[in-house]
Amino acid sequence: MPATLVLTNGQIYTVDPARPRATAVAIRDGRVLAVGSDSDMKRLLGPGSEVVDLDGRFATPGLVDAHVHFQHFAISLQNVDLEGTATRQAALDRVAAFAREHSGSGWLGGRGWVQDAWPDRAFPTAADLDAIIPDRPVYLSHKSGHAAWVNSLALKIAQVNETIADPPGGQIQRDAAGRPTGVLFEDAMDLVARHIPRYTVDEIAAAMRRAQAYCWSVGLTGLHDFDGRDCFLALQQLHEADELGLRIVKNVPVYRLDSALGVGLRSGFGDDWLRIGGVKIFADGALGSKTAAMIAPYEGEPKNVGIVVTDKEEMLEKARQASAGGLNLTVHAIGDRANHDVLDVYELLRKEEATRGGPRLRHRIEHVQILHPGDLNRLAALDVIASMQPVHATSDMEMADRYWGDRARYSYAWRTMWDSGALVVFGSDSPVERIDPLPGIHAAVTRRRADGFPGEDGWRSQERLTLDETLHAFTQAAAITSGQAKSQGSISPGKLADLTIFERDLFEVPDDELLSVGIAGTIVGGTFRHRTW
Numbered sequence: 220m221p222a223t224l225v226l227t228n229g230q231i232y233t234v235d236p237a238r239p240r241a242t243a244v245a246i247r248d249g250r251v252l253a254v255g256s257d258s259d260m261k262r263l264l265g266p267g268s269e270v271v272d273l274d275g276r277f278a279t280p281g282l283v284d285a286h287v288h289f290q291h292f293a294i295s296l297q298n299v300d301l302e303g304t305a306t307r308q309a310a311l312d313r314v315a316a317f318a319r320e321h322s323g324s325g326w327l328g329g330r331g332w333v334q335d336a337w338p339d340r341a342f343p344t345a346a347d348l349d350a351i352i353p354d355r356p357v358y359l360s361h362k363s364g365h366a367a368w369v370n371s372l373a374l375k376i377a378q379v380n381e382t383i384a385d386p387p388g389g390q391i392q393r394d395a396a397g398r399p400t401g402v403l404f405e406d407a408m409d410l411v412a413r414h415i416p417r418y419t420v421d422e423i424a425a426a427m428r429r430a431q432a433y434c435w436s437v438g439l440t441g442l443h444d445f446d447g448r449d450c451f452l453a454l455q456q457l458h459e460a461d462e463l464g465l466r467i468v469k470n471v472p473v474y475r476l477d478s479a480l481g482v483g484l485r486s487g488f489g490d491d492w493l494r495i496g497g498v499k500i501f502a503d504g505a506l507g508s509k510t511a512a513m514i515a516p517y518e519g520e521p522k523n524v525g526i527v528v529t530d531k532e533e534m535l536e537k538a539r540q541a542s543a544g545g546l547n548l549t550v551h552a553i554g555d556r557a558n559h560d561v562l563d564v565y566e567l568l569r570k571e572e573a574t575r576g577g578p579r580l581r582h583r584i585e586h587v588q589i590l591h592p593g594d595l596n597r598l599a600a601l602d603v604i605a606s607m608q609p610v611h612a613t614s615d616m617e618m619a620d621r622y623w624g625d626r627a628r629y630s631y632a633w634r635t636m637w638d639s640g641a642l643v644v645f646g647s648d649s650p651v652e653r654i655d656p657l658p659g660i661h662a663a664v665t666r667r668r669a670d671g672f673p674g675e676d677g678w679r680s681q682e683r684l685t686l687d688e689t690l691h692a693f694t695q696a697a698a699i700t701s702g703q704a705k706s707q708g709s710i711s712p713g714k715l716a717d718l719t720i721f722e723r724d725l726f727e728v729p730d731d732e733l734l735s736v737g738i739a740g741t742i743v744g745g746t747f748r749h750r751t752w
Contacts, residue, residue: 220247220252221247221263221264221265221266221268222245222246222247222252222253222260222263222264222265222268223246223247223248223267223268223269223745224245224246224247224268224269224270224271224716224745225243225244225245225246225260225261225263225264225268225269225270225271226243226244226246226260226271226273226278226718227242227243227257227260227261227270227271227272227273228242228243228257228272228273228274228275229242229243229244229273229275229276229277229278229720230242230273230275230276230277230278230724231243231244231254231278231710232277232278232279232690232710232725232726233254233280233709233710233711234279234280234690234691234694234695234708234709234710235254235709235710235711237711238254238255238711241254241255241256241710242255242256242257243255243256243257243259243260243261244260244278244710244716244718245260245263246716246742246745247745248745249715249716249744249745249746250713250714250715250716250745251710251711251712251713251714251715251716252712253712254710254711254712273720274752275724276720276721276722276723276739276740277720277721277722277723277724277725277726278710278718278719278720278721279690279694279710279718279719279721279725280694280695280707280708280709280710280717280718280719281438281439281440281441281466281694281707281717281718281719281741281742281743282438282439282440282441282656282693282694282719283439283440283441283442283443283466283693283694283697283698283707284434284439284441284442284443284646284647284649284654284656284693285443285606285644285645285646285693285696285697285700286443286445286585286586286606286608286646286647286648287442287443287444287445287646287647287648287649287654288364288444288445288446288648288649288650288651289427289430289442289444289446289450289454289467290423290426290427290444290446290447290449290450290453291330291364291446291650292430292649292650292654293423293426293427293429293430294328294418294423294426295330295650296426296429296430296433297426298317298328298329298330299313299314299317299327299328299329299359300313300329300330300331301313301314301329301330301331301332301359301362302331302362303331304331304332304333304336304337305336305337306337306338307334307337307339307341307343307347310332310343311347311348311350311351314327314329314348314351314352314357314359315351315352317329318351318352318355323355324354324355325355325416326355326356326357326358326373326415326416327352327355327356327357327358328357328358328359328415329358329359329360330359330360330361330362330364330650331360331362331650332359332361332362332368333361333362333507334361335507335617335618335621342368342392342400342402343368343401343402344400344401344402345368345369345370345371345373345374345399345400345401346371346401347401348368348369348370348371348401349370349371349372352370353370353371353372354372355372356369356370356372356373356376356414356415357369357370357372357373358373358411358412358415360408361505361507361508362507362614362651363504363505363506363507363508363651364505364651365404365405365408365504365505365507365508365510366402366403366404366405366408366505366507366508366510367402367403367408367411367412368401368402369401369402369403369411370401371401373411373414374399374401374411376411376414377410377411377413377414379391379399379403379410379411380398380399381393381396381397381398381399383399383410385407386406386407386409386410387406388405388406388526388527388528388529389403389404389405389406389407389408389409389410389526390403390404390405390407390510390526391403391404391407391410392404404504404508404510404526405504405508405510405526405528406528417449418449420449420452420453420456421456423449423450423452423453424453424456424457427453427454427457428457428462431457431463431464431465432748432749433654434465434654435464435465435741435743435748435749436738436741436749437654437655437656437657437738438655438656438657438719438720438721438738438741438749439465439654439656439719439741440465440466440717440718440719440741440742440743441465441466441467441468441697441707441717442465442466442467442468443467443468443470443496443606443646443697443700443701444467444468444469444470445470445499445549445585447472447475448472448475450469451469454467454469454493455493458492458493463492463493464743464744464746464748465492465743466491466492466703466707466715466717466743467492467493467494468494468495468496468701469489469493469494469495469496470495470496470497470498470499470549471484471495471496471497471498471499471546472498472499473498473499473500473501473529473537476498476537476540476541476546479495479498479544479546480540480541480544480546483544484544484546485544485545485546486545486546486547486580486581486702487701487702491703491706491715491744494701494703495546496547496549496701497541497546497547497548497549497581497582497583498537498541498546498547498548498549499549499550499551499585500529500534500537500538500548500549500550500551501528501529501550501551502527502528502529502534502550502551502552502557502558502560502561503525503526503527503528503551503552503553503554503556503557504525504526504528504553504554505553506553506588506615506618506619506622507615507618509523509525509622510525510526511525511553511554511557511588511589512524512525512526512527512528512553512554512556512557512560513525513554513555513556513589513623514554514555514556514559514591515626517622517623518621518622518623518624524556525554525556525557527556527557527560530560531560531563531564534550534560534561534564535564535567535568538564538565538568539568539571542568542571542572542580543575545577545580546580547580547581547582547583548565548568548580548582548583549582549583549584549585549606550564550583550584550585551585551586552584552585552586552587552588553586553588553589554588554589555589555590555591555594555626555629556591558584558587558589558590558591558594559590559591559593559594561584562584562594562597562598562601562603565582565601565603566597566601568582569601569602579602581604581699581700581701581702582601582602582603582604583603583604583605583606583644583700584598584603584604584605584606585606586606586607586608586611586648587605587606587607587632587636588611588615588619588630588631589619589623589626589627589629589630589631590629590630590632591629592629595629595632595635595639596639598636598639598641599636599639599640599641603641604641604642604643604644604700605636605641605642605643605644606644606646606700607631607633607636607643607644607645607646608645608646608647608648608652608659609631609633609645609658609659609660609662609663609689610647610648610652610653610658610659610662611631611648611651611652612630612631612662612666612678612682613658613662613666613667613668613678614652615631616666616673616678616679619631627679628679630679631679631682632682633663633682633683633684634681634682634683634684635682637684637688642696642699642700643684643688643692643696644692644696644697644699644700645659645663645689645692645693645696645697646659647659656693657733657734657736657738658734659689659693660686660689660690660693660725660733661730661733661734663683663684663688663689663692664683664684664685664686664689664730664733665677665683665730665731665733666678666679666680666682666683667730669734671731686725686726687726690725694708694709695708695709696708715744716742716744716745717742717743717744718740718741718742719738719740719741719742720738720739720740720741720742721736721737721738721739722736722737722738722739722751723736723737737751738751739751739752740752
């Protein structure tokens with residue numbers, strides 16, 4: 220049976236212990252036919268076969284982002300981007316420029332501001348926005364996605380004033396007189412967000428086409444998505460039209476749990492393009508907004524221990540329902556209290572699952588940003604997957620030290636998780652961070668920012684991973700996490716032909732140059748989706 224495509228003259232890093240390195244790979248009908256030497260693979264050529272000379276380029280299994288909000292990422296490409304604004308005024312200038320270029324009376328959206336990166340570290344206000352855009356509602360998400368900055372017109376439309384109470388799981392920031400300042404935390408964000416006209420499924424699908432092409436250009440072949448129903452509908456629309464070119468694992472928001480159980484949906488249902496993952500629950504908030512739930516207060520704020528979004532009792536009830544229905548759990552937990560509570564829930568759940576029998580479900584914790592010392596080995600002991608995002612550490616290192624003090628030694632602990640025996644899988648949390656995997660790879664092996672900060676050894680360097688461990692976390696670990704290890708995660712005969720091709724061998728590149736390595740090609744299902752040569 221001849222190959223339809225043969226890649227030769229490459230540096231193939233297979234992530235397959237049976238044959239870790241090769242120079243060529245043969246592909247047929249979207250799957251890997253064989254891996255080996257140039258001469259051996261050329262023997263598999265037949266009439267109509269295509270041969271592509273990699274000219275020494277480096278190829279890995281297709282990189283997978285195991286935590287992304289794909290709908291929000293796609294939409295963010297057409298809203299104002301506040302990422303990297305060094306001052307409040309710089310953020311306002313960018314909003315004003317965007318408003319001039321996109322005139323109208325409808326809602327103006329954006330995301331990416333970080334008050335902690337500004338010189339005064341003070342939260343912005345509605346009055347700041349009113350000075351430049353008083354006549355159309357504005358809603359700007361914090362980089363973490365756990366706070367929103369809105370103008371007075373947005374507050375007026377939502378009837379958020381001094382008489383309204385904080386919703387459960389949320390907080391309205393107020394001035395000394397009790398008036399809303401224009402910043403909303405956690406579930407309070409929805410007080411305004413619910414008034415923003417929703418994008419139609421057609422509009423989301425159109426945005427996803429553009430976003431998908433961007434993902435290919437940075438080397439991604441698959442995503443684990445954490446957005447809602449409309450995202451799933453748009454993905455299905457693309458799939459039905461044969462336009463879906465990324466492998467998507469779709470997680471279900473907990474507020475849709477009853478619907479999922481009602482139709483008998485189980486983890487793993489679907490096909491190689493679109494399949495069900497787990498049920499997503501939020502345990503707490505985020506570091507940047509100081510809403511991550513902590514056992515002890517934030518440094519210098521004796522009354523602030525963050526926000527518990529879902530308490531332990533409610534979480535256990537939902538977890539039991541999902542598990543009994545064959546659905547994995549995947550829980551957002553940032554703070555040490557949140558992670559502790561989630562692990563307590565998983566401990567009880569594992570005992571119940573063992574009594575009930577049946578297959579062992581693949582439960583996850585998303586982020587695992589800081590753990591209490593007593594919890595460092597519990598993920599491994601409970602067979603819970605550590606779904607982490609390397610770029611969070613390099614973005615947050617100064618905040619972590621400032622807000623968590625000495626406790627920060629137990630934060631972003633990839634090496635600790637790896638050495639404990641927990642499965643570590645990596646992603647970006649886009650659009651909170653760039654969806655590009657190379658910054659994540661660089662962060663994981665250096666614990667440094669692009670400019671070299673905080674120095675040669677990186678931040679808390681004992682938590683660095685090696686390059687082969689990092690690539691495992693972006694490839695094989697993602698396949699194990701989603702129950703697809705038999706068909707994805709390595710360049711092996713019989714597996715799906717998903718590959719990421721780099722201009723240079725990552726193992727030969729100095730750490731400081733990892734960020735400048737170009738993505739030369741992306742193959743999904745044996746088809747080039749992106750190619751530069």
